[in-house]
Amino acid sequence: MTLNRYTYTHNNPWRFVDPSGHMPVWSLRLISETYDSGVVADWEASMMVFGGNLALGNGKHPSVYTPLHEIAQINVSKKLYEMTGQKPELEKSLETGETELFGLLKKKYEADIVLGNEVWEVKPLNGEDPKPQLELCKKIGGLTEGKQLKPISGISVFDQIKMEITFPNKGEAIYGMYIQNDNGTRTTLTTAAAAAIIARGLVKMTPAGRRFSPGY
Template identity: 90%
Template sequence: MDNPLSLNRYTYGHNNPLKFVDPSGHMPVWSLNLISGTYNSGVVADWEASMMVFGGNTALGNGKHPSVYTPLHEIAQINVAKKLYEMTGQEAELEKSLDTGETEFFGLLKKKYEADIVLGNEVWEVKPLNGEDPKPQLELYKKIGGLTEGKQLKPITGITVFDQIKMEITFPNKGECEC
């Protein structure tokens, strides 16, 4: 949002598609972290932060949603980050890039993974209720990023997503978030 070139779908990759790619077409990571920081500061309410995430995915993500999963996933991320901020006074990094040490695309690009929520050396993986098992990803992040599973937190309830639609986030095990 602070870089107008990133809003244009043709210059979104800063005219360098080999270095700056976003294969999903979703909201840029810097934008998600900006929304998270704004939400942490108390300037906006939960429903406003949720609308910012939906807007960021629509406006900056080419207006395409194969499902509503991505914005809901990101709303869960910013709410976990806010809880961590309230507990520690430190900003968590969302979608932290972790380098695997491998390359792809004929050796031109470094292969990377994005960890959902990282604070210090702790990591949390967000999954939908009864969704994919987060353990393999957490093990990967421990291996390539030197991270440990984040603390098991108390549930976050009553998060306003839209109007009367609420979200709850639970933490069944260390490093795991379900929404």
């Protein structure tokens, strides 16, 4: 990697770019397929996502927020797969019709979850409004908002930290974080609080965990 940095983009930097420094899309999809197969439990899939961002991310300080987003993605994907028998596409590339890099590259947008002609955008609770991105997907991809699903709760993320995903409107997958207490009660966490706890836990687990920070 230090001698030939094009290797990171499969020796084709004109076609493959990674401006965010997060793990490659193919890695997220592979984890999702493994999770769908039932080979790993939810907590194992979550750790695979954290590990993938540490090992394959290109940034020195990858954010914990990105893995939380991706954990939500693979859990919605699994739910759809169980319901339909069809595998959704994560981070589906949609061409905007615009160009960048002096007109040499086609500008693209990645939709979070696509199944057939339906799309779902993943957002944290109290985060950005997903509607503008859904409208963009409809405009440039000819997609329609995905159906509302029943909530997915009890997703093991890290230690006692859990995730719940709700679908308040069509095409919206909103994830929230909480701690499952020993007495069965819940303690609600903001995304920032959950990220901070997870970051500290990763630091304790492995030296590589020190590369994580709650934010950039």
